Amino acid sequence: MWYRKPMSVANDLIVAPGGALTGSIVIPGDKSVSHRSVMFGALADGVCQVSDCLLGEDVLATMDAFRALGVKVDNHGDGRLTVHGVGVDGLKAPAAPLYLGNSGTSMRLLCGILAGAGLPATLSGDPSLSRRPMRRVAEPLNAMGARLSTAAGGTPPVVLAGGGRLTAIDYLLPVASAQVKSAVLLAGLYADGVTRVTEPAPTRDHTELMLRACGVELESVGGTVSLRGGQRLRPFDIAVPADISSAAFFIVGAAIAPGSCLRMPAVGVNPTRTGVLDIMAAMGARIDHGAPRLVGSEPVADLTVHGSALRGIDIPQAAVPLAIDEFPAVFIAAACAQGRTVLHGAEELRHKESDRIAVMADGLNALGIGTEVFDDGIAIDGGQLRGGEIDAHGDHRIAMAFAMAALRADGPITIRNAANIATSFPTFVSAARACGLRIASS
Numbered sequence: 001m002w003y004r005k006p007m008s009v010a011n012d013l014i015v016a017p018g019g020a021l022t023g024s025i026v027i028p029g030d031k032s033v034s035h036r037s038v039m040f041g042a043l044a045d046g047v048c049q050v051s052d053c054l055l056g057e058d059v060l061a062t063m064d065a066f067r068a069l070g071v072k073v074d075n076h077g078d079g080r081l082t083v084h085g086v087g088v089d090g091l092k093a094p095a096a097p098l099y100l101g102n103s104g105t106s107m108r109l110l111c112g113i114l115a116g117a118g119l120p121a122t123l124s125g126d127p128s129l130s131r132r133p134m135r136r137v138a139e140p141l142n143a144m145g146a147r148l149s150t151a152a153g154g155t156p157p158v159v160l161a162g163g164g165r166l167t168a169i170d171y172l173l174p175v176a177s178a179q180v181k182s183a184v185l186l187a188g189l190y191a192d193g194v195t196r197v198t199e200p201a202p203t204r205d206h207t208e209l210m211l212r213a214c215g216v217e218l219e220s221v222g223g224t225v226s227l228r229g230g231q232r233l234r235p236f237d238i239a240v241p242a243d244i245s246s247a248a249f250f251i252v253g254a255a256i257a258p259g260s261c262l263r264m265p266a267v268g269v270n271p272t273r274t275g276v277l278d279i280m281a282a283m284g285a286r287i288d289h290g291a292p293r294l295v296g297s298e299p300v301a302d303l304t305v306h307g308s309a310l311r312g313i314d315i316p317q318a319a320v321p322l323a324i325d326e327f328p329a330v331f332i333a334a335a336c337a338q339g340r341t342v343l344h345g346a347e348e349l350r351h352k353e354s355d356r357i358a359v360m361a362d363g364l365n366a367l368g369i370g371t372e373v374f375d376d377g378i379a380i381d382g383g384q385l386r387g388g389e390i391d392a393h394g395d396h397r398i399a400m401a402f403a404m405a406a407l408r409a410d411g412p413i414t415i416r417n418a419a420n421i422a423t424s425f426p427t428f429v430s431a432a433r434a435c436g437l438r439i440a441s442s
């Protein structure tokens with residue numbers, strides 16, 4: 001067994017203007033499913049094999065955390081993992097604080113698992129993660145009887161005092177968040193009684209699909225998911241689908257660049273994730289879905305995207321949780337569209353790896369695109385993108401979105417603070433180059 005060092009990405013990138021995206025590219029494994037494969041594999045009663053796992057820094061942080069909790073995780077280096085599950089009651093208290101880098105998913109889901117297991121632990125992260133809201137998990141978990149505290153302001157580090165048996169709760173999520181839903185359900189596995197979580201709008205359901213695949217009985221009715229505590233997870237093998245959130249940059253890049261025709265095989269098209277396809281189609285993008293099929297519990301399709309003339313739209317608010325990670329890319333499509341695109345109901349974007357409304361508006365303005373910023377969204381007036389310099393503020397998705405903007409800019413775009421692309425898409429630069437983006441380290 002050997003470990004592949006994560007591929008690093010330069011902090012400053014420069015992208016030459018123009019060109020088109022053509023050919024076929026491999027999009028790496030889905031980040032949400034990869035995290036859950038490691039976590040649920042660790043909780044299973046036996047050995048689990050994972051293939052096509054994303055080896056980005058965020059998932060590596062999850063692997064390291066579970067190793068510190070006493071779980072053997074073999075990383076074979078090519079997307080295959082062997083996770084030696086210890087059972088829900090087999091985790092050990094970590095000897096040192098768990099450092100989770102940039103990864104909100106690692107931190108929030110681990111809060112649920114550690115609260116359930118009653119293990120004392122401290123969870124910390126990088127400066128971006130250290131600014132993100134954690135009360136949203138601490139409150140429901142404490143209501144179940146856990147003892148979690150956060151720094152003043154509700155941010156990390158999160159400290160779990162350990163001990164205490166949890167009691168099931170009925171919880172209405174105040175925000176549509178799959179991470180909070182998952183944290184409460186995972187704690188519910190350990191609680192006395194039936195835990196019920198109701199979401200205000202549908203969010204990604206990978207936790208529910210994967211727990212069911214592990215033999216956990218879980219009911220989903222009209223926005224409420226329920227599970228009885230005390231259930232165990234059967235070991236499983238899983239192939240991780242390609243990440244639609246990573247594909248989104250190439251979907252937008254191909255759609256905005258005339259002459260593009262780009263194929264991406266086996267992209268996950270779980271309906272709780274495909275808001276970006278619906279938004280882009282409403283803007284006039286041509287996206288063909290080939291060979292729809294199931295990989296394990298997850299639907300996938302081969303996507304082919306053609307360059308098209310786009311028009312601005314009012315984005316339906318129901319699409320927001322279904323496209324929550326794709327808005328940086330969608331905003332670049334809006335900048336290249338004819339007319340105005342308007343988004344409301346997306347205040348959550350301010351709590352991602354950066355404040356994605358403010359940082360995208362600043363970057364678009366620096367490239368000559370007019371915006372109007374709202375507390376809960378943005379309006380973007382399509383126009384001619386200029387070359388220039390933008391600051392990604394260490395947010396992987398902002399950096400990748402602006403790389404695609406160069407396809408329609410009239411000069412080169414320099415992107416500062418881009419190294420965190422390695423958290424979700426360590427092969428982004430080589431994949432982008434292979435299909436026609438003229439991208440280099442600056």
Ligand code: S3P
Pocket residue numbers: 031032033105176177178179180182204324325348
């Ligand atoms: C995720 C849920 C979403 C998403 C994040 C991954 C998950 O976060 O933005 O990238 O894997 O459950 P929220 O639950 O905060 O919306």
